[in-house]
């Protein structure tokens with residue numbers, strides 16, 4: 213008699229377990245993990261640069277940046293913050309094993325917030341738990357205000373959404389209210405921020421949210 217072995221289910225369960233263990237380990241030392249997800253070019257690295265400039269004096273930060281190839285994002289951030297590049301070699305998303313490896317390469321520092329920039333992609337990263345406390349999706353004004361409904365899993369599994377590049381609003385047919393309503397239909401609890409890494413608009417509010425979330429982690 214043939215027996216079937218649910219290999220894929222076991223592997224997924226193991227990854228989930230590892231992600232939970234990583235989240236718990238960093239929770240115990242008071243490190244908030246934030247997973248930034250979006251399409252390529254939405255402004256994740258620019259947001260990280262602005263965030264580190266705003267928060268770097270008050271909180272200890274560390275960054276892991278994911279890409280298919282090259283260490284360009286890590287090179288951009290290295291002058292500002294401890295950072296390691298995670299190169300997936302073609303995979304369209306980060307996985308917990310690579311994040312654990314990057315965390316070790318960072319030296320497992322005692323930091324307040326670990327920011328992870330996921331691979332630019334609105335589909336695959338939605339299905340992979342990296343042990344984060346917060347998943348934050350970015351949607352830029354250049355992408356169109358109809359995207360939350362078209363990529364629902366990403367926005368449904370997010371805690372916050374940033375509408376980025378709002379400095380470009382005068383030049384684009386992008387309606388902030390439409391994008392917000394679309395996203396809230398999918399995830400009513402979504403915290404929403406409008407930001408521009410170029411002008412700095414909305415960056416203090418976003419950083420305040422991060423500070424509050426980190427505070428909530430250590431006082432819970």
Ligand SMILES: Nc1nc2c(ncn2[C@@H]2O[C@H](COP(=O)(O)OP(=O)(O)O)[C@@H](O)[C@H]2O)c(=O)[nH]1
Nearest residue numbers: 252253254255256257258259377379408409410
């Ligand atoms: N106008 C404008 N451009 C931005 C903003 N943020 C990022 N960009 C530009 O968008 C492009 C992609 O940004 P990047 O941070 O590399 O996006 P990532 O691929 O999501 O990490 C770059 O040319 C940035 O200069 C913004 O707030 N306003």
Ligand SMILES: [Mg+2]
Nearest residue numbers: 256257285329
């Ligand atoms: Mg980037």
